[in-house]
Amino acid sequence: MSEISAAFPSPGHNHDHCVDQALADARSVCRRRGARFTEQRARVLELIWQSHRPLGAYQILDQLRTEGRSAQPPTVYRALDFLQDLGLVHRLASLNAYCGCVAPGAQHQSQFLICRECGVVAELREQAILRVVTEAAVSRGFRIDETSIEVAGICPDCARKPSR
Amino acid sequence: MSEISAAFPSPGHNHDHCVDQALADARSVCRRRGARFTEQRARVLELIWQSHRPLGAYQILDQLRTEGRSAQPPTVYRALDFLQDLGLVHRLASLNAYCGCVAPGAQHQSQFLICRECGVVAELREQAILRVVTEAAVSRGFRIDETSIEVAGICPDCARKPSR
DNA sequence: ATTAAATATGTTACATTATAACATATCATT
DNA sequence: AATGATATGTTATAATGTAACATATTTAAT
Ligand SMILES: [Zn+2]
Ligand SMILES: [Zn+2]
Ligand SMILES: [Zn+2]
Ligand SMILES: [Zn+2]
Numbered sequence: 001m002s003e004i005s006a007a008f009p010s011p012g013h014n015h016d017h018c019v020d021q022a023l024a025d026a027r028s029v030c031r032r033r034g035a036r037f038t039e040q041r042a043r044v045l046e047l048i049w050q051s052h053r054p055l056g057a058y059q060i061l062d063q064l065r066t067e068g069r070s071a072q073p074p075t076v077y078r079a080l081d082f083l084q085d086l087g088l089v090h091r092l093a094s095l096n097a098y099c100g101c102v103a104p105g106a107q108h109q110s111q112f113l114i115c116r117e118c119g120v121v122a123e124l125r126e127q128a129i130l131r132v133v134t135e136a137a138v139s140r141g142f143r144i145d146e147t148s149i150e151v152a153g154i155c156p157d158c159a160r161k162p163s164r
Numbered sequence: 165m166s167e168i169s170a171a172f173p174s175p176g177h178n179h180d181h182c183v184d185q186a187l188a189d190a191r192s193v194c195r196r197r198g199a200r201f202t203e204q205r206a207r208v209l210e211l212i213w214q215s216h217r218p219l220g221a222y223q224i225l226d227q228l229r230t231e232g233r234s235a236q237p238p239t240v241y242r243a244l245d246f247l248q249d250l251g252l253v254h255r256l257a258s259l260n261a262y263c264g265c266v267a268p269g270a271q272h273q274s275q276f277l278i279c280r281e282c283g284v285v286a287e288l289r290e291q292a293i294l295r296v297v298t299e300a301a302v303s304r305g306f307r308i309d310e311t312s313i314e315v316a317g318i319c320p321d322c323a324r325k326p327s328r
Numbered sequence: 329a330t331t332a333a334a335t336a337t338g339t340t341a342c343a344t345t346a347t348a349a350c351a352t353a354t355c356a357t358t
Numbered sequence: 359a360a361t362g363a364t365a366t367g368t369t370a371t372a373a374t375g376t377a378a379c380a381t382a383t384t385t386a387a388t
Pocket of ligand 2: 158
């Protein structure tokens with residue numbers, strides 16, 4: 001499984017390597033879980049990882065279609081459901097978009113920093129955040145099933161750039 | 165302005181009072197900001213507060229129509245935009261639904277506990293959560309504009325009930 | 329009071345996101 | 359080869375949200 005990556009991808013890194021690693025990880029997760037990593041599913045995951053920012057379902061659909069595949073919305077949503085179930089991608093509710101998980105296979109509740117300017121996303125897995133949220137919940141007798149923690153703002157790269 | 169309410173509304177409380185208070189608060193906020201608290205806007209806010217759970221835009225639309233008002237989607241979305249701008253309602257991204265703000269007028273980033281069983285929502289304003297999220301962000305050079313922190317699970321009431 | 333500007337609402341049409349339902353194909357097992 | 363399980367194709371539609379332009383209402387000047 002791949003190492004933990006920095007919060008935001010560094011501008012100059014070899015992203016092809018990230019994609020390859022993500023696909024290899026996915027293959028391994030599927031094998032371990034007895035799930036089929038079909039061409040469609042692999043291609044959808046690859047498209048998500050190749051993109052520098054989260055992709056909407058219909059953006060993925062458009063891509064598949066330009067590749068000559070016969071694709072309809074259910075094609076994409078089924079693949080996305082599958083990938084989510086296996087923890088290979090996350091859905092960002094505030095964007096209606098999907099991004100690759102940086103720690104597939106491990107059970108986790110993540111937090112997301114989303115740049116309003118360039119769209120880049122950092123997936124955090126901060127125990128401190130989860131801890132304080134859990135404390136707040138249990139002190140009110142609430143049992144947490146799932147968290148959706150998404151923070152919009154400006155990433156370091158965009159903050160450096162002049163105004164705009 | 166109304167006092168800070170408990171996390172989850174107690175089952176036996178007088179909810180009409182909550183609604184009246186929310187409308188009064190809204191009127192006051194609008195006056196202070198020089199905004200018009202029109203019939204439509206008041207009615208949308210009232211519907212949201214009267215509901216025991218967050219309302220979708222088209223649920224609100226249906227209500228308005230049964231009251232004989234000529235209403236189309238833009239009618240509702242405009243009112244919702246207005247109410248959000250003034251901090252009178254919040255949009256829950258994970259539900260595509262809207263709930264009344266428990267502390268209107270004050271600038272704040274809230275967190276929401278959402279019961280999967282009964283739909284009830286608790287709006288929290290935990291400084292500790294905001295603090296640790298902010299720390300995580302700034303340590304990565306990220307400037308926060310807005311948070312969307314929504315936690316799905318089971319509320320105390322539903323937890324007490326037998327299985328289901 | 330009259331006019332003009334700003335604000336709010338009505339109305340039609342459409343864009344975007346997601347799912348239901350059923351047919352067909354592919355894969356795994358016997 | 360036959361069977362059941364899983365995956366995909368296909369059509370249609372549901373659910374959520376917005377663009378654009380016309381009309382009405384309120385507010386502020388004249
Ligand atoms: Zn993840
Ligand atoms: Zn950025
Ligand atoms: Zn609030
Ligand atoms: Zn409940």
